[in-house]
Amino acid sequence: MNRSELVSSLAERSGVTQAQADSVLTAFGDVLVEAVGSGEAVKLPGLMTVERVERAARTGRNPRTGETLEIAASFGAKLTAGSKLKAAASGS
Structure with a gap:
């Protein structure tokens, strides 16, 4: 599953638009990178x-x-x- 397929699946399951799902996925990635980069699990x-x-x-x-x-x-x-x-x- 690539990113666009993941975004489509998330949008469908959560009842939001694909743009909103993509925004949430991007934010999740940013938070994950920031946390792991600072040594946090x-x-x-x-x-x-x-x-x-x-x-x-x-x-x-x-x-x-x-x-x-x-x-x-x-x-x-x-x-x-x-x-x-x-x-x-x-x-x-």
Whole structure:
């Protein structure tokens, strides 16, 4: 499902226009990015949890040359599926 299909589905299920559904989806994305960027976890019970995780500095290897290199510490995002999402994925 792409964004326009998601917006159409949201609009149909919630009884709002597609423009309003698109606006809400955009706002949700903005809030999610802002919260995770500041280190806050976003929890939607039963669906998912999105949180910022820290990756430690480590030594890597260039697969082409075999040369070792240092990979700097960084941050990433981690999405954990909730029970409803896991059940849907397993076909239940």
